Amino acid sequence: MRKMLAAVSRVLSGVAQKPASRVLVASRNFANDATFEIKKCDLHRLEEGPPVTTVLTREDGLKYYRMMQTVRRMELKADQLYKQKIIRGFCHLCDGQEACCVGLEAGINPTDHLITAYRAHGFTFTRGLSVREILAELTGRRGGCAKGKGGSMHMYAKNFYGGNGIVGAQVPLGAGIALACKYNGKDEVCLTLYGDGAANQGQIFEAYNMAALWKLPCIFICENNRYGMGTSVERAAASTDYYKRGDFIPGLRVDGMDILCVREATRFAAAYCRSGKGPILMELQTYRYHGHSMSDPGVSYRTREEIQEVRSKSDPIMLLKDRMVNSNLASVEELKEIDVEVRGANQWIKFKSIS
Amino acid sequence: MAAVSGLMRRPLEQVSGLLRRRFHRTAPAALQVTVREAINQGMDEELERDEKVFLLGEEVAQYDGAYKVSRGLWKKYGDKRIIDTPISEMGFAGIAVGAAMAGLRPICEFMTFNFSMQAIDQVINSAAKTYYMSGGFQSVPIVFRGPNGASAGVAAQHSQCFAAWYGHCPGLKVVSPWNSEDAKGLIKSAIRDNNPVVVLENELMYGVPFEFPSEAQSKDFLIPIGKAKIERQGTHITVVSHSRPVGHCLEAATVLSKEGIECEVINMRTIRPMDIETIEASVMKTNHLITVEGGWPQFGVGAEICARIMEGPAFNFLDAPAVRVTGADVPMPYAKILEDNSVPQVKDIIFAIKKTLNI
Numbered sequence: 001m002r003k004m005l006a007a008v009s010r011v012l013s014g015v016a017q018k019p020a021s022r023v024l025v026a027s028r029n030f031a032n033d034a035t036f037e038i039k040k041c042d043l044h045r046l047e048e049g050p051p052v053t054t055v056l057t058r059e060d061g062l063k064y065y066r067m068m069q070t071v072r073r074m075e076l077k078a079d080q081l082y083k084q085k086i087i088r089g090f091c092h093l094c095d096g097q098e099a100c101c102v103g104l105e106a107g108i109n110p111t112d113h114l115i116t117a118y119r120a121h122g123f124t125f126t127r128g129l130s131v132r133e134i135l136a137e138l139t140g141r142r143g144g145c146a147k148g149k150g151g152s153m154h155m156y157a158k159n160f161y162g163g164n165g166i167v168g169a170q171v172p173l174g175a176g177i178a179l180a181c182k183y184n185g186k187d188e189v190c191l192t193l194y195g196d197g198a199a200n201q202g203q204i205f206e207a208y209n210m211a212a213l214w215k216l217p218c219i220f221i222c223e224n225n226r227y228g229m230g231t232s233v234e235r236a237a238a239s240t241d242y243y244k245r246g247d248f249i250p251g252l253r254v255d256g257m258d259i260l261c262v263r264e265a266t267r268f269a270a271a272y273c274r275s276g277k278g279p280i281l282m283e284l285q286t287y288r289y290h291g292h293s294m295s296d297p298g299v300s301y302r303t304r305e306e307i308q309e310v311r312s313k314s315d316p317i318m319l320l321k322d323r324m325v326n327s328n329l330a331s332v333e334e335l336k337e338i339d340v341e342v343r344g345a346n347q348w349i350k351f352k353s354i355s
Numbered sequence: 356m357a358a359v360s361g362l363m364r365r366p367l368e369q370v371s372g373l374l375r376r377r378f379h380r381t382a383p384a385a386l387q388v389t390v391r392e393a394i395n396q397g398m399d400e401e402l403e404r405d406e407k408v409f410l411l412g413e414e415v416a417q418y419d420g421a422y423k424v425s426r427g428l429w430k431k432y433g434d435k436r437i438i439d440t441p442i443s444e445m446g447f448a449g450i451a452v453g454a455a456m457a458g459l460r461p462i463c464e465f466m467t468f469n470f471s472m473q474a475i476d477q478v479i480n481s482a483a484k485t486y487y488m489s490g491g492f493q494s495v496p497i498v499f500r501g502p503n504g505a506s507a508g509v510a511a512q513h514s515q516c517f518a519a520w521y522g523h524c525p526g527l528k529v530v531s532p533w534n535s536e537d538a539k540g541l542i543k544s545a546i547r548d549n550n551p552v553v554v555l556e557n558e559l560m561y562g563v564p565f566e567f568p569s570e571a572q573s574k575d576f577l578i579p580i581g582k583a584k585i586e587r588q589g590t591h592i593t594v595v596s597h598s599r600p601v602g603h604c605l606e607a608a609t610v611l612s613k614e615g616i617e618c619e620v621i622n623m624r625t626i627r628p629m630d631i632e633t634i635e636a637s638v639m640k641t642n643h644l645i646t647v648e649g650g651w652p653q654f655g656v657g658a659e660i661c662a663r664i665m666e667g668p669a670f671n672f673l674d675a676p677a678v679r680v681t682g683a684d685v686p687m688p689y690a691k692i693l694e695d696n697s698v699p700q701v702k703d704i705i706f707a708i709k710k711t712l713n714i
Contacts, residue, residue: 019527063434079369084615109659113457115453135573145489145490145492146488146489146490146492147490147491148490149487149489149490150388150488150489150490154488154489156492156493160454161453161457161493162489162493163478164481166480166481167475169449169476169477169480169481172445172446172448172449172450172453172477173449173450173452173453173456173481174446174453175446175449175450176449176450176451176452176453176454176455176456176457177453177454177456178453179450179453179459180453180454180457180459181457182456183409183435183454183459184458190457202445203443203446204446206443206446207446207447207449207450209441209446210440210441210443210447210450211445212448213441245710262451303369303575315397338566
């Protein structure tokens with residue numbers, strides 16, 4: 001019975017997808033690419049920064065849009081599943097921060113390496129795992145990427161080292177992966193992410209020191225979403241210029257809500273590291289819509305107005321969509337098609353409770 | 356030359372020797388190797404064998420190692436493979452674990468395991484648990500090594516034994532060599548193992564020479580992790596120990612032998628996974644058990660052995676409760692007389708054996 005239903009739904013979704021988009025594409029002439037101005041990055045110990053304009057192709061734009069929308073849908077699905085108690089324990093969602101994971105991936109190669117902390121579902125996807133594997137892991141199934149033994153914070157993939165639960169511990173690990181990159185001599189870099197809360201951990205400064213001393217190809221990335229759990233940056237850090245906290249390590253502060261800005265900054269940082277100059281630090285200014293985790297409503301330490309303002313003015317998916325539509329890279333309908341596709345695809349298996 | 360002088364001294368013998376062309380062979384001097392040299396050899400051989408192996412830690416390179424264990428390695432292998440780190444245990448242990456995750460095979464030295472407490476999160480949460488948490492996807496082939504336990508006069512913060520702490524954790528292998536053969540065979544096995552392995556050496560043993568059997572001189576000499584060794588066969592009582600106290604147990608056994616008590620001394624070699632089968636078989640033969648360790652009594656290695664003996668078939672063969680001989684339950688004092696009485700001595704082992712045997 002279940003198999004029959006699955007087959008039926010597959011047929012239906014297949015029927016719904018293909019013909020409409022083919023018809024739409026055929027009826028419009030879109031631009032192949034467009035040039036956009038992006039915000040200039042604040043620089044620390046750098047003469048020059050990333051370029052202030054960038055070219056976005058239609059193909060890339062559609063790809064980034066689809067990826068960001070998939071991450072958004074996946075996180076909202078996880079929210080649903082958590083409230084149904086099908087996901088247990090910790091669940092830290094990254095909706096609002098999609099430009100970071102998709103933008104970083106756009107700036108590096110699949111052979112480069114990435115490690116992050118516990119707000120990792122987006123990165124797990126952009127580094128190559130399927131939504132199905134991720135949701136299966138979150139719901140404790142054998143088909144999960146860690147066979148159900150890891151859960152939300154312990155998902156791994158090729159050249160993706162998790163998913164780490166101990167705040168800050170992933171930063172020396174990332175410097176170690178960068179050491180391996182240098183040791184192997186293959187021009188690979190390691191993106192080592194941490195949050196504004198973790199930025200005050202001592203071991204991060206130990207990692208800065210050794211990475212600089214040994215010129216490790218490590219891109220330290222502070223994903224600053226303004227709150228470490230419930231503590232705002234002003235209440236946690238004597239200096240909130242996270243891109244300068246590497247001191248002797250050059251840094252740049254990037255608009256983390258603009259995927260093109262993130263992509264250009266990442267390309268710049270990766271080129272810097274690959275040239276053998278040593279580590280570099282990027283601060284991505286971003287925002288999370290959800291609370292710290294599913295057990296945090298997220299409104300006791302910040303206002304609903306603030307959340308709403310970011311949503312309406314700086315939503316990363318909206319920003320990309322507006323850019324693409326306004327420069328004729330895609331139509332509103334086409335992007336809506338993608339929304340429907342992402343929502344309807346059979347990766348959103350109906351999960352039954354496993355308890 | 357020798358033949359000529361021999362002719363002078365024993366003419367008759369030499370004449371017959373000349374007639375029969377006998378070759379004289381002097382017995383070869385037994386090869387004596389200190390524990391330090393054995394570890395050095397083991398690391399050297401593994402560094403040579405596999406490009407991915409490298410050593411990092413404080414003073415391991417240009418200083419030749421704080422205790423000279425890595426003497427000569429930096430000269431031979433250079434900066435890329437033998438790395439001096441700043442004093443940043445948490446940082447460099449994390450870096451070592453990350454390098455292992457990315458496919459290298461680091462040997463991470465802690466100057467003493469007391470300092471590993473600074474980095475213990477990386478050892479447990481980043482190294483030990485990862486293979487399991489990732490559903491078998493991500494292995495961490497790292498070795499953490501360094502001197503463990505009491506030294507001489509270094510006082511409380513520099514004398515702790517971590518066998519019980521690390522032995523507690525699933526995902527880690529923990530070994531504790533006693534003599535040179537142990538040291539070489541276990542460090543090589545540890546380096547070749549794809550799991551995180553903690554090697555608990557002993558500073559007071561570094562300079563002690565032992566006879567090195569010929570098998571141990573081979574570049575592929577390995578001692579399997581998880582297998583204990585019976586150092587001395589006996590019939591009256593099983594004496595289980597690890598690291599330096601094994602030597603004290605053998606001394607005690609020699610003394611007691613004169614009184615007709617034959618001790619079976621077991622050198623654990625591995626703390627985790629513990630070779631309880633060898634201990635059980637021995638207890639089923641001798642009917643008596645004592646454990647000897649340098650660490651503190653509460654939740655220690657001896658406590659675990661006793662618990663497992665009770666849970667297994669050997670319990671029914673015990674004629675007396677098992678007794679633990681351990682370090683005193685105090686932070687290590689400085690004054691020599693206090694320090695001496697805070698670690699198990701030969702007399703304490705003899706006392707425990709006699710008490711168990713009701714003599």
